[in-house]
Amino acid sequence: MSRLLAATATAVLLLSAGAVQAxxxxxxxxxxxxxETRAYFNDALAACRPDGYCSVVVALPNPSGQAAWRHQLRVARPSPGADYQVELAATDPMPVAGAMRFTTPGQTVDPGPWLVPTSPGSNEFRVSDPILTRSLVSGLRRQRIARWNYPSAEGPAETYFSLRGMTAALDWIDCRGAGDQT
Incomplete structure (x- = not known):
């Protein structure tokens, strides 16, 4: 009986050590x-799913409490090594037409036709031009704040995203995608 107990205790310790390392x-x-596996980096949440999709999200809380968030900035890699995707989402009702602008200090982007809804009628938009996306990600890595101007049902609106932790979070999803789990 004591050997069985010792073997069980050893197995539990080894499994626990693996869980701590993981x-x-x-x-x-x-x-x-x-x-999904998640890690926080200041204001940015990085997450990777088992299918290889990884993203960094800066979510702003909804003060009304009717949703978990009011605005989101998401930078994703749909699969390891894939190009980044930049997405913006809001819970506010948004008209189909209207000018949007995304700004970081030193860089203003009028995405124009390159900012498209991820699905019809959604309040989630993706930058569809890969060159513009790379430029935006580069700016997000270098700056501390980003502003999104967009049309809302009440008129022009804007929101600010803190980028504290964005670079570390992007580095983390790149590391996870490369299979470097150290």
Whole structure:
């Protein structure tokens, strides 16, 4: 009986050690939620799903409490090594037409036709031009704040995203996508 107990205790210790090691991936403390591995970097949440999709999200809370967030800035890699995607989302009702602008200090982008809804009638938009996307990601890595001007049902609106942690979070999803789990 004592050998069985010792073997069980050893197995539990080995499994626990593996779980602790798995908690530190690519230099960040991680946790699992909604089936994805997540790590926080100041204001940015980085997450990777088992299918290889990884993203960094800066979500602004909804003061009304009717939704978990009011605005989101998302930079994603749909699969390891794939080009980045930049997406902006709002819970506010938005008209189909209207000018949008995305600004970081030193860079103003009028995405024009390159900012398209991710699905018809959605309040989520993706930058569809790969050159513009690379330029935006480069700016997001270098700056501390970004502004999104967009049309809302009440008229012109704007929101600000803190970019604290964006560079570290992007580095983390790139590391995870490269398979470097140290």
């Amino acid at each position: 908690a530190d991936r690519c230099g960040a403390v991680t946790h699992m939620r909604f089936g």
